Amino acid sequence: MSLALKALKKSPWVFHVNTGACNNCDIEILDCLTPRFDVERFGVLLVGSIRHADVLLISGPVTQNVLSRLKRLYEAAPRPIKVVAFGACGCRCGIFRDGYNVVGPIDKYIPVDAYIPGCPPKPETIISGIVKVLNQL
Numbered sequence: 001m002s003l004a005l006k007a008l009k010k011s012p013w014v015f016h017v018n019t020g021a022c023n024n025c026d027i028e029i030l031d032c033l034t035p036r037f038d039v040e041r042f043g044v045l046l047v048g049s050i051r052h053a054d055v056l057l058i059s060g061p062v063t064q065n066v067l068s069r070l071k072r073l074y075e076a077a078p079r080p081i082k083v084v085a086f087g088a089c090g091c092r093c094g095i096f097r098d099g100y101n102v103v104g105p106i107d108k109y110i111p112v113d114a115y116i117p118g119c120p121p122k123p124e125t126i127i128s129g130i131v132k133v134l135n136q137l
C-alpha cells in the first residue's frame with residue numbers, strides 16, 4: 001500500500017454537502033463531531049473545500065437546483081475521492097421521492113462508494129459507514 005493511501009486511511013478529510021435534505025441528517029453529522037462521539041480522534045476532519053477532501057459526504061435527494069453544482073463538485077474533487085450517500089434520502093430519495101423538484105438519487109448522477117441508510121442515521125451508523133469506505137482503500 002502506498003504511503004498516500006496509508007495516510008488517507010488514518011485521516012480521511014470529509015466534505016459534506018446537502019443536496020436537498022431536511023437538515024436532520026446534517027445535525028446527526030455534526031453530532032459525530034461533538035465530544036460524545038468525537039470522530040476527530042480517528043483523524044476524521046470536516047473540511048470547507050472539496051479540494052481538500054478524501055470523502056464527499058452527501059445528504060438528501062438531488063434537487064433540480066443543485067444538480068449542476070453536485071456534478072461540478074464531483075469533477076473538482078481530488079482523486080481518489082470516495083462518495084458516501086447519507087440517509088434514506090441520499091440513498092433512494094426517501095420521503096422526498098415524489099417531490100416536484102427532485103430529480104433522483106445521488107447514484108443516478110455520480111458513482112457512490114457507500115450508502116449509510118436511516119432517517120436520520122445515528123452517529124454509530126455514520127462511523128461504521130466511514131469505516132466501510134476506508135476498508136475499500
Ligand code: SF4
Binds near residue numbers: 021022024094118119
Ligand atoms: S433521511 Fe430523513 S432525516 Fe435525512 S434528509 Fe431524509 S427525511 Fe430528513
